[in-house]
Amino acid sequence: MIPPRFPITAQQIDTTLAEFYACVREHPGLGPVFARHVQDWPAHEAKIARFWRNAILFERAYDGNPMAVHMAAGDVRAPMFGVWLGLFDSVLNRSLPPDTAAAWSALAHRIGRGMHIAIQDRDSAGPPKLF
DSSP states (O other), X not given: OOOOSSSOOHHHHHHHHHHHHHHHXXXXXXXXXXXXXXXXXXXXXXXXXXXXXXXXIOOOOOOXXXXXXXXXXXXXXXXXXXXXXXXXXXXXXXXSXXXXXXXXXXXXXXXXXXXXXXXXXXXXXXXXXXX
C-alpha cells in the first residue's frame, strides 16, 4: 500500500470539493462554463473526488482523462486556470489545516500548469510554418 502524498481523509476531500463546486456555481466567470458541461453536479463532484483521492491517496478509483475532457470542451481557455486555482486555494485555506491546504494547492497548481500549457498551445496553434 502506497502512503498518501500528505495527510488528508477521503471525507476531507469530499467536503472540500463540495464547498469548492458551490463556489464555482456562483462564480461569474467559471459558473456559466461549468453549467454548459455539468448536468449532474453530484455525479461530477463524485468523479472529481475520485480523481483527487487517486492523486492524493492512491486509491485507483478514477479512470478518466481530465486533459482530454478540458481540451474537448471547446470553451475552456488558458486564463481560466488561474481563476480556478485562485478559487480552489481560497477554499483549501478555509477548509483545511495549513499544511494540508499548502500540499494540496501545490499539487493542484502542478496539474493546472500542465492543463494551462496544453490549452494555451491549442488556442495559439496556427497553420504550420513551412520555413
